Amino acid sequence: MKEAQEFSEKEIAIYNGALELVAKYGFHGTSMSLLTKEAKVSTGTIYHYFSSKDDLMKKMYCYFRSQLEAYISSQVDVKEDYKERYYLRWQKLYLYYTQHPKVLVFFEQFINSPYNFERSPHHFTGAYFKFLKEGIDKKYLKPAKPEIYVAMYMGSVVMASKINVFGSILLEETDRELLINKLWVGMSQV
Amino acid sequence: MKEAQEFSEKEIAIYNGALELVAKYGFHGTSMSLLTKEAKVSTGTIYHYFSSKDDLMKKMYCYFRSQLEAYISSQVDVKEDYKERYYLRWQKLYLYYTQHPKVLVFFEQFINSPYNFERSPHHFTGAYFKFLKEGIDKKYLKPAKPEIYVAMYMGSVVMASKINVFGSILLEETDRELLINKLWVGMSQV
Amino acid sequence: MKEAQEFSEKEIAIYNGALELVAKYGFHGTSMSLLTKEAKVSTGTIYHYFSSKDDLMKKMYCYFRSQLEAYISSQVDVKEDYKERYYLRWQKLYLYYTQHPKVLVFFEQFINSPYNFERSPHHFTGAYFKFLKEGIDKKYLKPAKPEIYVAMYMGSVVMASKINVFGSILLEETDRELLINKLWVGMSQV
Amino acid sequence: MKEAQEFSEKEIAIYNGALELVAKYGFHGTSMSLLTKEAKVSTGTIYHYFSSKDDLMKKMYCYFRSQLEAYISSQVDVKEDYKERYYLRWQKLYLYYTQHPKVLVFFEQFINSPYNFERSPHHFTGAYFKFLKEGIDKKYLKPAKPEIYVAMYMGSVVMASKINVFGSILLEETDRELLINKLWVGMSQV
DNA sequence: GATGAATGAGCTTTCATTCAT
DNA sequence: AATGAATGAAAGCTCATTCAT
Numbered sequence: 001m002k003e004a005q006e007f008s009e010k011e012i013a014i015y016n017g018a019l020e021l022v023a024k025y026g027f028h029g030t031s032m033s034l035l036t037k038e039a040k041v042s043t044g045t046i047y048h049y050f051s052s053k054d055d056l057m058k059k060m061y062c063y064f065r066s067q068l069e070a071y072i073s074s075q076v077d078v079k080e081d082y083k084e085r086y087y088l089r090w091q092k093l094y095l096y097y098t099q100h101p102k103v104l105v106f107f108e109q110f111i112n113s114p115y116n117f118e119r120s121p122h123h124f125t126g127a128y129f130k131f132l133k134e135g136i137d138k139k140y141l142k143p144a145k146p147e148i149y150v151a152m153y154m155g156s157v158v159m160a161s162k163i164n165v166f167g168s169i170l171l172e173e174t175d176r177e178l179l180i181n182k183l184w185v186g187m188s189q190v
Numbered sequence: 191m192k193e194a195q196e197f198s199e200k201e202i203a204i205y206n207g208a209l210e211l212v213a214k215y216g217f218h219g220t221s222m223s224l225l226t227k228e229a230k231v232s233t234g235t236i237y238h239y240f241s242s243k244d245d246l247m248k249k250m251y252c253y254f255r256s257q258l259e260a261y262i263s264s265q266v267d268v269k270e271d272y273k274e275r276y277y278l279r280w281q282k283l284y285l286y287y288t289q290h291p292k293v294l295v296f297f298e299q300f301i302n303s304p305y306n307f308e309r310s311p312h313h314f315t316g317a318y319f320k321f322l323k324e325g326i327d328k329k330y331l332k333p334a335k336p337e338i339y340v341a342m343y344m345g346s347v348v349m350a351s352k353i354n355v356f357g358s359i360l361l362e363e364t365d366r367e368l369l370i371n372k373l374w375v376g377m378s379q380v
Numbered sequence: 381m382k383e384a385q386e387f388s389e390k391e392i393a394i395y396n397g398a399l400e401l402v403a404k405y406g407f408h409g410t411s412m413s414l415l416t417k418e419a420k421v422s423t424g425t426i427y428h429y430f431s432s433k434d435d436l437m438k439k440m441y442c443y444f445r446s447q448l449e450a451y452i453s454s455q456v457d458v459k460e461d462y463k464e465r466y467y468l469r470w471q472k473l474y475l476y477y478t479q480h481p482k483v484l485v486f487f488e489q490f491i492n493s494p495y496n497f498e499r500s501p502h503h504f505t506g507a508y509f510k511f512l513k514e515g516i517d518k519k520y521l522k523p524a525k526p527e528i529y530v531a532m533y534m535g536s537v538v539m540a541s542k543i544n545v546f547g548s549i550l551l552e553e554t555d556r557e558l559l560i561n562k563l564w565v566g567m568s569q570v
Numbered sequence: 571m572k573e574a575q576e577f578s579e580k581e582i583a584i585y586n587g588a589l590e591l592v593a594k595y596g597f598h599g600t601s602m603s604l605l606t607k608e609a610k611v612s613t614g615t616i617y618h619y620f621s622s623k624d625d626l627m628k629k630m631y632c633y634f635r636s637q638l639e640a641y642i643s644s645q646v647d648v649k650e651d652y653k654e655r656y657y658l659r660w661q662k663l664y665l666y667y668t669q670h671p672k673v674l675v676f677f678e679q680f681i682n683s684p685y686n687f688e689r690s691p692h693h694f695t696g697a698y699f700k701f702l703k704e705g706i707d708k709k710y711l712k713p714a715k716p717e718i719y720v721a722m723y724m725g726s727v728v729m730a731s732k733i734n735v736f737g738s739i740l741l742e743e744t745d746r747e748l749l750i751n752k753l754w755v756g757m758s759q760v
Numbered sequence: 761g762a763t764g765a766a767t768g769a770g771c772t773t774t775c776a777t778t779c780a781t
Numbered sequence: 782a783a784t785g786a787a788t789g790a791a792a793g794c795t796c797a798t799t800c801a802t
Contacts, residue, residue: 044785412773555714611763613797778787
């Protein structure tokens, strides 16, 4: 029940300013001096909270990732049924990305940049891997290497989001239902 | 049968040097002076062929993309049967990326960077879209928006490649067969 | 009586350093890295005050021109008599240029360079035009297009200064008196 | 009666190309590669005729100066009467400059640049000095240091030309007559 | 004579970072 | 905590010049 205010106003202003700039100009184009104007703080202030640009980018990634995870978790984990969670998890991630396209752009840039030196391909080590592993272990999904399912599940939701954001091709609710259904058919036990 | 020599030796040296460096250090880390040493050409020569770093990166993307497309086409288009091409196309792209991980890294960085002005999500508009559309039109695949299939097909192959390259988790031939089979089940007419 | 300090120490150091270098090596020869040493500031500092080398040169012209104008004004405007001012204005400009030859060199280079976009011929629109126009209007000088007088008056003082500075031929006080007298004879009413 | 073709077609193309570029972009802005396009010759060709950019600029100055001198001489030296030549020399120089403004711009830039390392202020050592000295020696003009007359005569014609070229203020034939008359009044014996 | 690809020193400018206030 | 002037290494790029063809 702890709700500690973990981030100061300035920090959040810096994160949001940087998000804006990275989405527009990329990492390289996001200079500290531009950030100074966008976030309306001085360089000194940025270096008070972050030890370097690298440090800022890494903490910024953690910040937006925890925001996303909290959202998904709050939307999905209330349900018991695995299949329902299977559908929701895909849909909600798609919704988050298409409603926060700058976060998607930032994530994709970060993951593929030298900042992310562990080079994890899109959180696949994270909650989604666990979720799909759970499905296999509890026999909702057919036995298989979980990586196969990560590739299908995460791959399709990320690609669909990018098609929406960069392509401006809208997938309707029913289109997405169809897509997830096809995934489920391939992966589910029955 | 002679194929026009479209690229000079120097150009190719520059492309290969840049590929090496972008994979190692990212776009920002790939300075012109580093490239000078890696490709063993002078700065002047780079600027003789390319009007700017931007221009180099864009042309480099086209170069490696056309290399990839030529490879896929030569490996896949010899077959008549749609289902066989469906399997081959996925497998060969996976093979290409896992055997040329630097190209994968470069593509992912490029696509999500401001260099890629149009921000087209990975080949979305390219040969794969056409191939899947053909499947729908000729009724090998169930009727659906082609974008749904692009998301599933391309999303999974790219994600699987990244899992291999960044996660060092190997998907065996049989694992991949299984994956493609699940996709086929979801998408095919019968 | 305090005069607002319009320029910071650094700015003035940059202006003086640049004056030294332009007089010696010309615009092209005045590289930012040389200026860095001459003015004892970092490149960053120069670009903190000026947006580009162009901008520096333009502001530098304004700076030295306002210095000159303030000097002339303080030396000349104390007198009432038009003829006296006519002599003084010529003499004081000659003195300023021959005592500050670097300013003269800089002005001549600047005025004839592409930095000086409008290409206004030396102060043509400035205080000297007004002064000669006043002479015509108040009938101290014979009626004529003021440009005729500008050409004679400004032309002779600038050329005489250049003869002194570049030709190392000294015009004595009496020589100059003679020259101005000849101008006055041609231009004055009586 | 010798009429040796002193300049090859290519040389003249280079001079004219360079004149165009210097007038538009200044010395610094006139790069060899731009000149290559403007004059439609290769860099190699330029370096066949000129040992360096410096050399080109100096020879170019000589070329256009000799053009100008030949013109003035042909227009003026046919007359016997000193006063007539006094008027003509001023008028014809004015006409030449206003009809060839690029030559004026080039001269002014050259004279005030480090290329002209003798820093002679506008040809004052040349034909005009001799002409005015002749006037003094032959007692058409009042005794005085010839530099005084150079300053008045050359200064006014150059300034008037610049006022026309850069100002776009036209001095009519009669205006100019008036100006020269005032000079003559100041300088002539009677 | 003529070409233009190739060179690399040196240019203008940027930008992450520091530190006195 | 907060500021922003100052730094200087290093970036992208230019350009006079060379030389094999």
